[in-house]
Amino acid sequence: MKGNIVNEKTVKLKIKRQDKPNSKIYWQEFKIPYKERLNVIACLQDIQRNPTTQLGESVNPVTWDCNCLEETCGSCTMLINGKVRQACTALIDSLEQPVILEPMSKFPVVRDLQVDRSRMFENLKKVKAWVEIDGTHDIGEGPIMSDKVRSQRYALSECMSCGCCLEACPQFSLTNNFLGAATFSQVRLFNLHPSGSMLKEERLDAVMGEGGITDCGNAQVCVEVCPKSIPLTESIADIGRQTTLQTLKNIFMK
Amino acid sequence: MDKKTTDQIHYLILKTHSLTGVIPVGAFLVLHFSINSLRTVGVWPYQISIDIINNLPFLIWIEAGFIIAPLMFHSLVGFYIYFSGRSNPFRYNYPHNWMYTLQRLSGAVVFAFLIYHLATTVVPKLWYGNTQFEAAPYLIYVMNQEFKSWDGRIIYAIGIVAATFHFSSGLWGFCISWGILIGRRAQTNAGYIFALFGLVLTVMGLSTVVEFSLHPVGVEATEPG
Numbered sequence: 001m002k003g004n005i006v007n008e009k010t011v012k013l014k015i016k017r018q019d020k021p022n023s024k025i026y027w028q029e030f031k032i033p034y035k036e037r038l039n040v041i042a043c044l045q046d047i048q049r050n051p052t053t054q055l056g057e058s059v060n061p062v063t064w065d066c067n068c069l070e071e072t073c074g075s076c077t078m079l080i081n082g083k084v085r086q087a088c089t090a091l092i093d094s095l096e097q098p099v100i101l102e103p104m105s106k107f108p109v110v111r112d113l114q115v116d117r118s119r120m121f122e123n124l125k126k127v128k129a130w131v132e133i134d135g136t137h138d139i140g141e142g143p144i145m146s147d148k149v150r151s152q153r154y155a156l157s158e159c160m161s162c163g164c165c166l167e168a169c170p171q172f173s174l175t176n177n178f179l180g181a182a183t184f185s186q187v188r189l190f191n192l193h194p195s196g197s198m199l200k201e202e203r204l205d206a207v208m209g210e211g212g213i214t215d216c217g218n219a220q221v222c223v224e225v226c227p228k229s230i231p232l233t234e235s236i237a238d239i240g241r242q243t244t245l246q247t248l249k250n251i252f253m254k
Numbered sequence: 255m256d257k258k259t260t261d262q263i264h265y266l267i268l269k270t271h272s273l274t275g276v277i278p279v280g281a282f283l284v285l286h287f288s289i290n291s292l293r294t295v296g297v298w299p300y301q302i303s304i305d306i307i308n309n310l311p312f313l314i315w316i317e318a319g320f321i322i323a324p325l326m327f328h329s330l331v332g333f334y335i336y337f338s339g340r341s342n343p344f345r346y347n348y349p350h351n352w353m354y355t356l357q358r359l360s361g362a363v364v365f366a367f368l369i370y371h372l373a374t375t376v377v378p379k380l381w382y383g384n385t386q387f388e389a390a391p392y393l394i395y396v397m398n399q400e401f402k403s404w405d406g407r408i409i410y411a412i413g414i415v416a417a418t419f420h421f422s423s424g425l426w427g428f429c430i431s432w433g434i435l436i437g438r439r440a441q442t443n444a445g446y447i448f449a450l451f452g453l454v455l456t457v458m459g460l461s462t463v464v465e466f467s468l469h470p471v472g473v474e475a476t477e478p479g
Contacts, residue, residue, distance in 0.1 A: 171339045234437060237435060240431045
């Protein structure tokens with residue numbers, strides 16, 4: 001048997017599973033052969049090829065979402081060893097084993113690690129997170145944006161709606177209607193745009209209610225977990241300022 | 255004025271909660287601690303300040319309108335906020351997340367302490383009526399009793415620390431939620447200033463407790479100056 005050394009190093013994964021929305025939650029453990037520079041997605045693909053638990057039981061393959069595999073789309077967001085992050089950039093070499101995988105807890109589970117994050121999209125619609133350019137006639141070119149504003153907006157535009165900030169937020173829950181850091185940051189992004197600012201009052205109005213800016217508890221976990229390092233707490237404070245000024249305007253200038 | 259929607263009412267209630275925390279509730283806390291700490295300078299300055307306050311015109315209205323009502327409002331909305339979030343500092347172990355948790359806990363502790371504090375000071379005062387007592391000797395008598403045992407000293411120390419923490423950390427939160435502090439560095443720097451402010455208030459409060467515990471004073475009727 002000389003020269004035929006079997007690499008017995010393995011990766012242990014413990015996965016929280018759920019067959020369909022609102023069905024029973026159960027846990028399964030998997031053991032897969034170790035390879036160098038594995039990420040969590042590669043492990044899940046390995047399990048998909050051979051869906052057998054550590055105990056040798058043949059099971060349904062684990063379901064998860066992923067797309068870009070370079071931390072740009074946000075779709076593989078899940079809880080890895082208890083903390084929210086993207087599975088594509090979660091490298092096995094830097095994780096404690098068994099690697100515990102759970103779906104995000106603040107969004108409804110579709111199946112296994114796959115969740116429905118459409119609430120984030122609905123929130124973006126609520127605050128009109130776009131620049132309105134449609135009309136009955138050509139409205140021409142927009143005003144020039146300074147380099148300072150442009151770079152400020154670039155940082156905010158990196159948001160990929162992954163939901164990390166919402167998952168980690170103590171004020172955001174499955175049952176309430178809190179808009180959350182990502183949404184407030186998008187309000188700031190579009191209010192900073194010279195043409196986008198035409199909808200400024202409507203956007204501010206949308207965050208000045210139940211689930212709005214007043215419901216932020218300033219725990220600042222959002223900014224800590226944001227994979228794109230977006231200055232979310234600055235956005236929240238800035239929306240705080242914009243809504244304060246809007247309130248004064250509503251009281252004394254209308 | 256137009257009829258307000260539930261969203262507008264929600265916004266106004268939470269903004270008012272934030273505002274009442276600073277003015278008048280927080281402002282009263284500073285005033286209260288400042289005046290009480292006169293006790294560390296001497297009995298006479300303490301007595302005369304109590305007498306001035308107790309002889310203010312419309313005192314009952316000032317107390318009801320500027321202390322009790324805003325305090326009750328701030329507490330009630332505070333408990334609503336307390337139960338609207340679920341803190342997770344063990345899972346997401348970051349300093350500000352602990353501050354978030356402590357802010358809520360300290361609010362609840364202060365509320366419990368204030369029930370005790372009012373029950374031992376204001377309630378007997380109202381019970382026995384304004385005619386039968388003189389403010390300064392009565393209060394000094396009550397405080398002597400409170401600080402006789404370690405139970406009282408510890409209860410007051412906890413109440414004071416919880417209140418100063420809640421106020422100084424709350425001031426920081428106020429400055430962020432109203433948009434006064436926006437930049438990350440501005441928030442950090444102001445955080446140090448508010449921490450120092452909280453520390454000063456804590457020292458003021460605790461030194462009063464120490465003074466009462468070490469040197470209880472004989473109760474005498476106040477002589478008008």
